[in-house]
Amino acid sequence: MLMMNRAGRAGWRSAMVLALGAGLALAAPAGAQDSGARGDLLNATLWMQKSVEYKAATLAAFTLARMRLNQALADRKWTGAPDEQKGDFHNLPPAVVLDVDETLVDNSGYQAWMAVKGASFTPGTWTAFVNSETAKAIPGAVEFCKYAESKGVKVFYISNRTAEEEPATRRNMEKLGFPMGGNVDTVLTSREQPDWTSAKSTRRAYVAKSYRILLNLGDNFGDFTDAYRGTEAERLKVFEANKDRWGREWIMLPNPTYGSFESAAFNHDFKKTQAEQNKAKLEALEPWKGQ
Ligand SMILES: [Mg+2]
Incomplete structure (x- = not known):
């Protein structure tokens, strides 16, 4: 994947697609089962698919989200999109925005497929996975979305899946029980409108024109801020500037399998080879000096 990307990934995926489009990447080499890519995915995917620790972490996030939703509903000054929510929003109908x-949804089946096959992300295999409609619900996710809907809160999905992938995405999510918005288009995919880039602020601004956004949930820094593609130091600075928002109006789900955290280590330069990316990631670590 672009590592990861996949999914929706935010930006990340787009960067990868660009790199692939430029002929730069990443075909899985023969014998890739011993590659660094597999090593990266093995523990992370095992944790997502098999651990009770992952399930407990996501349930905790959605339990917190439910409490924050109730708090936000009672406080008309509250907004989960402080950078996009403009003007007199206090009496707008409530909404939540969530990454997908x-x-x-849990796409670890695709990651597991890559780990087992020694394959790397490609847009083609990713779209085939999306079209298989086999993504699973993350523990607590459907229940949270239904709870929000039951409280009269519109549930918007801001995903960097593409317009081409939207029909299968909708079917997959509907089968899992997610509320799909009725007569409102609540699935906002990348490039559905010209200014809807993989950076998500324009889509939040679109929702914020008609709704008071109570909460934002995601698994990637880019789900919350367009400043996700900086260096690690720059990302840390933005993170710290928003410290009070985490666990309040912004709630992060764990995802160890891919994301801008990874590409930050190699400056989001997807022209780098897998070996170069792995080298940069190793160099980013802060190891014990040893005995
Ligand atoms: Mg995501």
């Missing part, structure tokens, strides 16, 4: 991949 690895926030609400």
Whole structure:
């Protein structure tokens, strides 16, 4: 995947697609089962698919989200999109915005496929996975979305899946029980409108024109801020500037399998080879000096 990307990934996926389009990447080499890519995915995917620790972490996130939803509903000054929510929003109807991949749906089957096959992300195999409609619900996700809907809160999905992938995405999510918006288009995919880039602020601004956004849930920094593609130091600075928002109006789901955290280590330069990316990631680590 672009590692990861996949999914929706935010931006990340787009960067990868660009890199692939430029002929730069990443075909899985023969014998890739011993590659660094597999090593990266093995523990992370095992944790997502098999651990009770992952399930407990996501349930906790959605339990917190439910409490924050109630708090936000009672406080008309509250907004989960402080950078996009403009003007007199206090009496707008309430909404929540949520990322899809690895926030609400679990695509670890695709990751596991890559780990087992020694394959790397390609847009073609990713779209085939999306079209298989086999993504699973992340523990607590459907229940949270239904709870929000039951409280009269519109549930918007802001995903970097593409317009081409939207029909299968909708069917997959509907089968899992997610509320799909009725007569409102609540699935906002990348490039559905010209300014809806993989950076998500324009889509939040679109929702914020008609709704008071109570909460934002995601698994990637880019689900919350367009400043996700900076260096690690720059990302840390933005993170710290928003410290009070985490666990309040912004709630992060765990995703160890891919994301901008990974590409930050190699400056989001998807022209780098897998070996170069792995080298940069190793160099980013802060190891014990040893005995
Ligand atoms: Mg995601």
